[in-house]
Amino acid sequence: MxxxxxxxxxxxxxxxxxxxxxxxxxxxxxxxxxxxxxxxxxxxxxxxxxxxxxxxxxxxxxxxxxxxxxxxxxxxxxxxxxxxxxxxxxxxxxxxxxxxxxxxxxxxxxxxxxxxxxxxxxxxxxHRPALALALPVPGHPVTLLDVGANAEARKEHLVQFAFMGAALAQVVLGVSRPRVGVLSNGEEAQRGSALVVAARAELQERVRASGWLELVGNVEGGDVTTGVADVIVTDGFTGNVALKLMEGVSQTMLGAVREAAMSSPRAKLGGLLLRPSLRVFRDEIDPEAHGGAYLLxxxxxxxxxxxxxxxxxxxxxxxxxxxxxxxxxxxxxxxxxxxxxxxxxxxxxxxxxxxxxxx
Amino acid sequence: MxxxxxxxxxxxxxxxxxxxxxxxxxxxxxxxxxxxxxxxxxxxxxxxxxxxxxxxxxxxxxxxxxxxxxxxxxxxxxxxxxxxxxxxxxxxxxxxxxxxxxxxxxxxxxxxxxxxxxxxxxxxxxHRPALALALPVPGHPVTLLDVGANAEARKEHLVQFAFMGAALAQVVLGVSRPRVGVLSNGEEAQRGSALVVAARAELQERVRASGWLELVGNVEGGDVTTGVADVIVTDGFTGNVALKLMEGVSQTMLGAVREAAMSSPRAKLGGLLLRPSLRVFRDEIDPEAHGGAYLLxxxxxxxxxxxxxxxxxxxxxxxxxxxxxxxxxxxxxxxxxxxxxxxxxxxxxxxxxxxxxxx
Structure with a gap:
């Protein structure tokens, strides 16, 4: 080693x-x-x-x-x-x-x-470096990679990303046996782009040979925030879109809650009373806590x-x-x-x- | 006609x-x-x-x-x-x-x-049918397609999706001159997967010949909720991931706000006072208002x-x-x-x- x-x-x-x-x-x-x-x-x-x-x-x-x-x-x-x-x-x-x-x-x-x-x-x-981001999902942070080092990927890249991300999760983020998912448009093994189907199949073989991480299979967009995987692997195009979409949706929603809390005297008082509890949540989703993107x-x-x-x-x-x-x-x-x-x-x-x- | x-x-x-x-x-x-x-x-x-x-x-x-x-x-x-x-x-x-x-x-x-x-x-x-979804973004709904009719796409598919989505936005959703964007991992024309770069270039030509919709160029994941485009075009894999991710993030955040509003007596009172204003927002992002996905x-x-x-x-x-x-x-x-x-x-x-x- x-x-x-x-x-x-x-x-x-x-x-x-x-x-x-x-x-x-x-x-x-x-x-x-x-x-x-x-x-x-x-x-x-x-x-x-x-x-x-x-x-x-x-x-x-x-x-x-x-x-x-x-x-x-x-x-x-x-x-x-x-x-x-x-x-x-x-x-x-x-x-x-x-x-x-x-x-x-x-x-x-x-x-x-x-x-x-x-x-x-x-x-x-x-084969290729990747950018990995530890997403601050409340309760169960998840590492997404590649979030944009490469716009295109081949299956052997995604396979390596899985191990690179799992090693990061284990060594730097403290996950003992990382559960790895492949981002797809359906959970079944045959669902996905040709890239995803091929990468998942090869990953299954490689993981068997290694046994050091757990492959949870395909995960869907909705699974990113549910904690079914510690590491989610995707190409840099999809990962970048996903990351920026998450940021956009979070900001839009926090903005809407803030606006709702300014819409009437009653709501203003409600917002003031709720603020300390919301701050706990905001701290939990604070991207600064995870240090940023990892170049692996x-x-x-x-x-x-x-x-x-x-x-x-x-x-x-x-x-x-x-x-x-x-x-x-x-x-x-x-x-x-x-x-x-x-x-x-x-x-x-x-x-x-x-x-x-x-x- | x-x-x-x-x-x-x-x-x-x-x-x-x-x-x-x-x-x-x-x-x-x-x-x-x-x-x-x-x-x-x-x-x-x-x-x-x-x-x-x-x-x-x-x-x-x-x-x-x-x-x-x-x-x-x-x-x-x-x-x-x-x-x-x-x-x-x-x-x-x-x-x-x-x-x-x-x-x-x-x-x-x-x-x-x-x-x-x-x-x-x-x-x-x-060439191919597409599933289009009118996303209930507060203030400026945006139509995303394809959200999953096809896992793979060629550039001529994305070009057609742009016109199909724009026609939907105009005829059924009431947008007079739809602004169309191509989902990518960067705003510049040369950014994106090979598919996106080629589709955007061809779309630019086609739009010039038509003049009936406005091409705003590449849009990033973060632009989905900012209203820069009325229609956003992508392949069915990325679109499906994006859609489910948005749903997941929204639900997670609403859940977190709800949880924060239960965490103490003070927060509970705050939540009660804020509830009517939040309901307005929740109605605005109610997916039922837009009828669902359109099969075009x-x-x-x-x-x-x-x-x-x-x-x-x-x-x-x-x-x-x-x-x-x-x-x-x-x-x-x-x-x-x-x-x-x-x-x-x-x-x-x-x-x-x-x-x-x-x-």
Missing amino acids: VRVDARDDDVVVAVDANGADLGPAEVAAGAALAARQGARVLLFGPAREMSASVDLPAALVEVVDAPVSIAKSADPVRAARNTPESSIVQAARAVAQGRAQALVCAGGTGAAVAAGLFNIKRGRGI GLRSLGVVPHGRFTRKGFAQAILRAHKGASEDLVGRTYAALEQAGALKLAPASVRASSLPPDQ | VRVDARDDDVVVAVDANGADLGPAEVAAGAALAARQGARVLLFGPAREMSASVDLPAALVEVVDAPVSIAKSADPVRAARNTPESSIVQAARAVAQGRAQALVCAGGTGAAVAAGLFNIKRGRGI GLRSLGVVPHGRFTRKGFAQAILRAHKGASEDLVGRTYAALEQAGALKLAPASVRASSLPPDQ
Whole structure:
């Protein structure tokens, strides 16, 4: 089994502070919070701006001045290729060079995925990276992947996503034996697109060979919020639509409840009385609690919190990234894929030489 | 332009009363409600059961005893083929024979689609039928299609869905110039699966030739509830996942609000005070108000209300079906597709002879 070389307390998280709606100082504040809980951080961003407003513990947070941001780039792939001085590329390089063991990017998913792919590179035997999101469903969080790293997928990608997501759920989110479902338009094994039917059939074989996760079969859109699965696998197109739809519906409904609570003096009083109880629910569905999207399938873990997060969410992202690296998420994912026979095989002629020496 | 032969007040709606959760009598009650608003109904179901509990106006509602139901069949395609005596097949045949001009099926979408396809048949020049749902988004209902008639789609299908959905929105739902979006994982024209990119490009051409609907371009999952489009086009796999996800998220959130309102005496009082205002919102998102799913692309309109509907929803479905037939939805859809050059061309050798004589 592949293991991270660094001892647990040597784990460093490289953080790109650019891209957050509240500015790099908010990310720096998140890094300070995470450091107070034991994380070590290499922080890339505008040094003066960050240090001016945040008191960073120098022993745990090292700042690298990197003011150039490509978080809002219209063409993040090209930007990641052509802007080596940008904070995200520098952070990804720090991980590639072993100066850090995990990557956190405060905003700009496209740039993070591109910079990660170009610098940290795909994990050994991995077809495609995926973005996984731990959805804050009250009572039973569910990890959905891919939520948008790739617009198209082949069946072997979905099969790998299942193991990648299950490893994340187990190592970082604390689910002991992840139940995995394949998102489809019907529960029966024969229902679904050709991709889903083929992926489910192959997954069934692979899971049998592994036994480490439980395949619950096809799950429907309505099952996402019912807790029948801990991990739900889909292609990046459907996953992205589903994710944004959930956010839209939640916001519309919360907005409607808020509006209803303003519609009359009686309703206003009702809203005031109900507010503390609703706050408990709102905390439960707070996306910041889960740290953001996880970039899986690279040689190190990446976490991409949402750009609108506050310091709390950025701290959570850093701590989750730290945990993933400390507990060797990448190595465990590799081991699970290997045991299930789901690794991508390199052509025989180049197989030996193409393996990175340290993995 | 193709026109329905029957004069408007001669329009009859064939209704399959089997399949409803509350039983055929509830559908019969819905038929009675619709008849009181001027609809004429040919009602297929268990005659004694329906007549025993509902007072049906004989001049407007004709009952055909058809107790056999295939609504819950595990293989609806086979059942629709092999069960000519079933209520849905009899109802679809009545439409095919011209005894009725539209079809309403109270439950069992799969059986309705199969019975419709086999008996009413695909409309001239239509590649594939589609299921369209008018989503009850507060303030701005949006029609989503396909929500599950086909698991896979080609670009020419999505192009036709756009015109079919726009015609529905205009004729039956009262939108004067429908704005149509293509569901994707990003707003930019180049974003999306290969299917979406190709469909959007072709749609842009077709819309230019037609000018009768407005193409707003790609819309994301989050746009479904914001009212940027009146009609959103997608493949049946994504549409089905999206629809069930929306239902699941809405129910989960309403449940959470309800639970919050039970969590303490203070919250209980708040919930009681807020209840009347929330009821307004709940009515606004009531799926029964929109009659259910529309089966488009056959030679006559079909409407499939949800099996859990009450008489109110069934009445609404019958009235919408009546309106669609009266105002010649099928003919108008054909005309729009013809003008846009989006009809499927029959092979030249069989083109003339394969056209149905009456269309």
